[in-house]
Amino acid sequence: MKLVQVQNKGRSLLRVDLSLRDGSRPTWLKGSGEQERELATLDERIELLRGQVNEPGVSEALRSLKKAKLDDLLQRRAELANAPITWPTTGNAAAFRFVAIETTLPQDPTVAALEQAYDRDVGQFNLAWAREHGKACEPPTAERPGFVGTAVCGSCHPDALTVWQGTRHPHAFEDLEAKGKQYHLDCIGCHVSGWQQPGGVCRIDQTEQRREVGCESCHGPGSAHVALPTRATIRRGSKEVCVGCHDHENSTHFEYESYLAKIRGPGHGAPK
Numbered sequence: 001m002k003l004v005q006v007q008n009k010g011r012s013l014l015r016v017d018l019s020l021r022d023g024s025r026p027t028w029l030k031g032s033g034e035q036e037r038e039l040a041t042l043d044e045r046i047e048l049l050r051g052q053v054n055e056p057g058v059s060e061a062l063r064s065l066k067k068a069k070l071d072d073l074l075q076r077r078a079e080l081a082n083a084p085i086t087w088p089t090t091g092n093a094a095a096f097r098f099v100a101i102e103t104t105l106p107q108d109p110t111v112a113a114l115e116q117a118y119d120r121d122v123g124q125f126n127l128a129w130a131r132e133h134g135k136a137c138e139p140p141t142a143e144r145p146g147f148v149g150t151a152v153c154g155s156c157h158p159d160a161l162t163v164w165q166g167t168r169h170p171h172a173f174e175d176l177e178a179k180g181k182q183y184h185l186d187c188i189g190c191h192v193s194g195w196q197q198p199g200g201v202c203r204i205d206q207t208e209q210r211r212e213v214g215c216e217s218c219h220g221p222g223s224a225h226v227a228l229p230t231r232a233t234i235r236r237g238s239k240e241v242c243v244g245c246h247d248h249e250n251s252t253h254f255e256y257e258s259y260l261a262k263i264r265g266p267g268h269g270a271p272k
């Protein structure tokens with residue numbers, strides 16, 4: 001019998017508490033109505049604040065105030081969801097609660113160390129496999145242009161290059177390294193340029209030239225545009241291209257207008 005369904009891609013955990021005294025059938029304890037109502041109210045306020053934190057045109061000062069408030073509410077929600085249960089004094093009982101997994105939850109150092117060791121092993125296996133069996137990307141063709149790299153684009157579009165350098169995209173790979181996940185196949189695709197595409201990255205042991213979310217991650221492979229630099233040979237970037245990486249799982253708070261505002265600047269979608 002199916003008891004629970006994993007929801008929201010593992011972003012919440014089902015916690016089951018049991019109180020067993022004898023061989024009788026346990027009764028399910030229902031959460032108190034008051035607690036449920038309070039949780040629902042908190043959830044509403046959390047959603048509202050999340051939207052406000054990402055609104056375009058909000059000053060950094062106000063944003064960080066709202067962010068602090070949001071963290072505070074998340075903390076309160078976690079505490080409330082984990083509040084001690086009042087058990088009946090006789091018989092067996094069970095209770096279940098969904099606990100949202102937020103970055104504000106404390107991490108157990110032993111588990112963290114295990115996780116790190118596991119990640120390192122997986123990475124080393126993947127690396128060894130790539131060294132032995134990895135295949136280079138297919139060469140570009142007339143129908144399928146290839147990646148040429150950010151430096152080439154920047155040589156003709158210096159203003160766009162400067163704007164790009166001020167965003168998080170050049171740091172995508174180093175942030176992955178900081179987590180020890182740069183050899184993980186479930187991570188690398190969105191943290192380099194041109195994963196599995198001509199001129200891009202096809203083996204995790206050879207990422208050197210494409211360690212970033214470069215121009216071509218949004219504008220598409222540029223070899224044809226470099227050969228014939230006109231507006232017709234390159235695409236302009238759109239919401240569809242963002243959500244290829246900024247999906248719900250990896251960019252929970254993605255909102256096109258406010259995110260676009262952060263990657264625009266003089267000579268890159270805004271007047272010089």
Ligand code: HEC
Pocket residue numbers: 148149152153154155156157215216219221222223225226229230231234235236
């Ligand atoms: C040899 C110089 C040169 C190189 C290298 C070059 N471009 Fe261009 N790019 C141009 C020219 C010229 C235009 C057309 C400008 C115009 O007509 O306003 C252009 C236009 C563009 C546009 C505007 C398209 C539009 O619809 O408005 C984008 C985006 C662009 N380039 C991106 C890139 C990217 C990404 C690269 C690297 C793969 C790159 N460019 C490399 C010269 C270059």
Ligand code: HEC
Pocket residue numbers: 175176179181184186187188189190191244245246247250251252253254
């Ligand atoms: C489908 C694309 C995609 C995949 C796969 C992906 N990421 Fe990301 N990652 C993103 C995007 C997009 C952001 C930026 C999120 C934002 O700021 O809204 C990001 C941000 C990050 C950041 C910096 C921000 C932070 O949260 O600290 C780290 C670190 C990171 N990812 C690690 C990983 C790891 C580890 C994996 C594999 C388990 C992974 N990513 C897989 C797209 C992806």
Ligand code: HEC
Pocket residue numbers: 168169171172173175176189190191192213217218237238239241242243244245246256258259260262263
């Ligand atoms: C190839 C994958 C990819 C594509 C396509 C992509 N991004 Fe990103 N983006 C990332 C990753 C990865 C990060 C996190 C980088 C880090 O901090 O390590 C990120 C971070 C960002 C951030 C910084 C978030 C913050 O809160 O500071 C903004 C803003 C952003 N992206 C906007 C966009 C927009 C707008 C588009 C589409 C026009 C786009 N991105 C397309 C992968 C991508």
Ligand code: HEC
Pocket residue numbers: 150153154157160161162164169213214215216217218219236237238263264267268269270
């Ligand atoms: C995260 C995605 C993303 C990245 C990375 C990115 N761009 Fe863009 N770029 C866009 C979008 C979206 C637009 C259209 C902006 C608009 O219409 O407001 C744009 C516009 C442009 C334009 C037209 C400028 C204008 O004002 O009309 C050029 C040229 C360009 N990009 C070049 C580059 C170059 C060169 C790089 C790398 C140094 C780069 N872009 C990196 C998404 C990106």
